[in-house]
Amino acid sequence: xGRAASKAVATPxxxxxxxxxxxxxxxxxxxxxxxxxxxYSVRPYRRICLELGAAAVWSGMISADGLVRGDxxxxxxxxFDDAERPIGLQLFGADPAVLAEATGMLSETGPDFIDLNxxxxxxxxxKRNGGAALLKDPEALGRIVEGxxxxxxxxxxxxxxxxxxxxxxxxxxxxxxxxxxxxxxxxVHGRTRTERFKSGARWEPIAQVVDAxxxxxxxxxxxxxxxxxxxxxxxxxxxxxxxGRAAMNGPWVFDAVAAWLRSGRQVPPPAAEVRAALCLRHxxxxxxxxxxxxxxxxxxxxxxxxxxxxPYASRxxxxxxxxxSLERLREALDDMLEAAAAAxxx
Numbered sequence: 001x002g003r004a005a006s007k008a009v010a011t012p013x014x015x016x017x018x019x020x021x022x023x024x025x026x027x028x029x030x031x032x033x034x035x036x037x038x039x040y041s042v043r044p045y046r047r048i049c050l051e052l053g054a055a056a057v058w059s060g061m062i063s064a065d066g067l068v069r070g071d072x073x074x075x076x077x078x079x080f081d082d083a084e085r086p087i088g089l090q091l092f093g094a095d096p097a098v099l100a101e102a103t104g105m106l107s108e109t110g111p112d113f114i115d116l117n118x119x120x121x122x123x124x125x126x127k128r129n130g131g132a133a134l135l136k137d138p139e140a141l142g143r144i145v146e147g148x149x150x151x152x153x154x155x156x157x158x159x160x161x162x163x164x165x166x167x168x169x170x171x172x173x174x175x176x177x178x179x180x181x182x183x184x185x186x187x188v189h190g191r192t193r194t195e196r197f198k199s200g201a202r203w204e205p206i207a208q209v210v211d212a213x214x215x216x217x218x219x220x221x222x223x224x225x226x227x228x229x230x231x232x233x234x235x236x237x238x239x240x241x242x243x244g245r246a247a248m249n250g251p252w253v254f255d256a257v258a259a260w261l262r263s264g265r266q267v268p269p270p271a272a273e274v275r276a277a278l279c280l281r282h283x284x285x286x287x288x289x290x291x292x293x294x295x296x297x298x299x300x301x302x303x304x305x306x307x308x309x310x311p312y313a314s315r316x317x318x319x320x321x322x323x324x325s326l327e328r329l330r331e332a333l334d335d336m337l338e339a340a341a342a343a344x345x346x
Contacts (some may be wrong), residue, residue: 032258033245034054036088037248040284044282053257059088064093080109089114092120107151108153132193157184185216190202198224279302282302312340
């Protein structure tokens with residue numbers, strides 16, 4: 001992987017980009033951002049990721065159809081506050097009129113930008129011609145983006161994959177259309193739709209997109225360590241790097257990546273006590289938003305991430321089915337910490 005030999009690798013510090021209001025985070029040196037992750041890019045986690053070094057966050061996917069119909073879940077997913085800035089709200093759908101109407105609605109709430117999902121590989125999204133299925137018809141996708149840009153008060157961005165399948169990697173046909181339609185930044189995930197997350201992400205297409213368009217490009221795919229992020233910046237010339245699945249294992253990945261990129265420092269994961277406090281804070285905020293029964297079901301997957309790699313984390317995970325209240329979570333975390341302390345492994 002790497003840029004074409006005839007063109008020098010551009011680093012973010014060398015790029016002359018002066019973005020519109022809402023995308024200023026792209027002017028930072030080596031910005032690393034949280035991907036739109038269904039079930040993970042939720043409000044408490046977005047706030048914590050920003051505090052721990054993420055340059056910007058995306059919402060999970062919001063159904064344009066649901067938003068326009070007044071669906072309560074879609075409206076809830078679109079809610080944010082100033083502690084979550086900079087934030088992009090990501091829409092998915094296929095109907096140009098509905099996506100334009102939904103964009104207008106979201107624009108009124110004042111996010112930093114609105115993102116169109118043209119990369120989701122999930123069957124139930126693609127079978128309705130949304131997500132990565134939009135890549136099959138670049139001209140129609142361009143018309144969708146034009147309609148969104150026309151009604152939006154904030155920048156419109158687009159997240160794509162490199163194509164539908166191995167024989168249809170049409171990203172170089174897609175991205176000029178997106179730029180012409182008014183997209184102010186493009187995120188490229190280095191896999192096709194049919195590859196989902198099974199094979200390694202290709203970064204050369206990201207570099208080619210950087211060369212093909214003048215708007216900022218955000219690279220995405222297989223960035224799990226600070227060294228990965230450094231290599232993606234170096235090999236692709238991307239303006240920013242997006243971290244998805246690695247963020248599920250703990251929000252401190254952003255702090256570690258930022259420290260490495262900016263100063264070469266290696267930042268170890270936080271101590272068990274710090275992680276336990278973050279986990280409990282996350283759960284408390286989720287309970288305030290969703291109510292205890294729903295929040296405690298949703299927080300279990302985060303408990304796994306917050307405790308990953310800790311001594312006696314398995315002891316905590318055994319309690320997952322019993323985590324039905326904040327008090328039970330607090331007790332389970334204390335039990336893990338006390339066991340580790342007694343063994344001298346805290």
